[in-house]
Amino acid sequence: MKTRRSDRLIDMTNYLMERPHTLISLTFFADRYESAKSSISEDLAIVKRTFKNRGIGILETIPGAAGGARFIPSIDEGEAREFISDMVVEMSAKTRLLPGGYVYLSDLLGRPDVLRQVGRVIARQYIDKQIDAVMTVATKGVPIAQSVSEYLNVPFVIVRRDSKITEGATVSVNYVSGSSERIEKMELSKRSLKQGSHVLVVDDFMKGGGTVNGMKSMIEEFDSELVGITVFAEGSFAGQRMVEDYTSLLRVNQINSEDKTIQVDPGNYLEKVFDN
């Protein structure tokens, strides 16, 4: 069916949003809408302008009859700042305090509205980088990895502390837990990551950095390359962290179990991403 511009713009927006980082050809859209390529080009120019003005992301357009468009999700500075401020407030709630000075996070990391923004914010940071896979460790890192993977449109892989019969052959590495200084083991299914991949590591919480450091070793075992490390929250840590170069959206500075207070600040994300 031949379509009107308004219908095309709505369907195109949906189509592009569901397939980030994927080049969609002019020919495809021209066939889908039974419209001339020149009309599709005009449509894409309008979508591009609106995506930019509204901070939705970048629509890369490749000109010419063999061209097309690729949607790169992003988030503008204002929206990223607002999200991180909201999270600072949420995280500072006394009710999150658990025995032993731990912070309850599972509700936030199960909320689709929070996860969407976490995904957009982290994907924004790596907008110019080649990433082939997102890696995390089970279980609490998984929702973050999945959200980032959606916005980057690359698969995510889950490293496990316990091997499962349903993973097939695995590669295992030992690592030193930063907080407890114990030697632990983590495993990743051999078939889950190709050699030579560019890997982004994400996790929910980092203290000493032992787990993240374990994932770095794992990436080496797969002859792959670490592109970056971003965690939802970092905690304060007295000793020397095992990982120096990382990004955090939030920083849990002080936990006072007596007063039942948690003091949370924005992490280094905003300065790293927007202050350059």
Place this chain on the structure above:
Amino acid sequence: MKTRRSDRLIDMTNYLMERPHTLISLTFFADRYESAKSSISEDLAIVKRTFKNRGIGILETIPGAAGGARFIPSIDEGEAREFISDMVVEMSAKTRLLPGGYVYLSDLLGRPDVLRQVGRVIARQYIDKQIDAVMTVATKGVPIAQSVSEYLNVPFVIVRRDSKITEGATVSVNYVSGSSERIEKMELSKRSLKQGSHVLVVDDFMKGGGTVNGMKSMIEEFDSELVGITVFAEGSFAGQRMVEDYTSLLRVNQINSEDKTIQVDPGNYLEKVFDN
């Protein structure tokens, strides 16, 4: 800034897609675009028509000055059938066969394109039901729960076989593993689910149904109600299954370790959802 219709349609599509099942008022859109409510109403009618024609979902519009619109993601029968056929082919690959007759699934459940469609397909099934939370068991059910949770726009909760210090107080239940007939334990953080919730259970794979049955007991312990059970794949099971009423997208009928063949068919999803 006052906007043109084309810009409004693109931004509205994005805005609604990012907030499924949420009522957005005419007033909100009128302010956002500095446009008359009558223009916004016309815009929404266009969006509604295109969403319907393209199988994107339903745009519920509430008429009148106090009205607004709510986007309910869906998928049409053709697209659902195509997705399930694609998965039958993917799942039948010999290379998925693991020792002991297990099937490797982790790659599919780490692919954002697959997870998006899994989420849309399962959400479609419960389009008329009240659901307050999606429940699954760690680790491999998590990506499915998260995708469904996005399209239903409700939180998901993760039941664990091992309790963690970062979950706070938990409720635990014992359950009989259907395959091995052993007694196992699962736990859920007390604060993760409100009493009286309507809960959808999802998982990656079901054999005897023991794990799913455990989640049913867990839901009872939280004085909540089970709305339905949907799994990505069911395996064949010789004995009496512990759960009768469930939906599966795929059915793994036969695994022949000698010939290295897997025989996969569509599950009962299509008949349950579209043949009524």
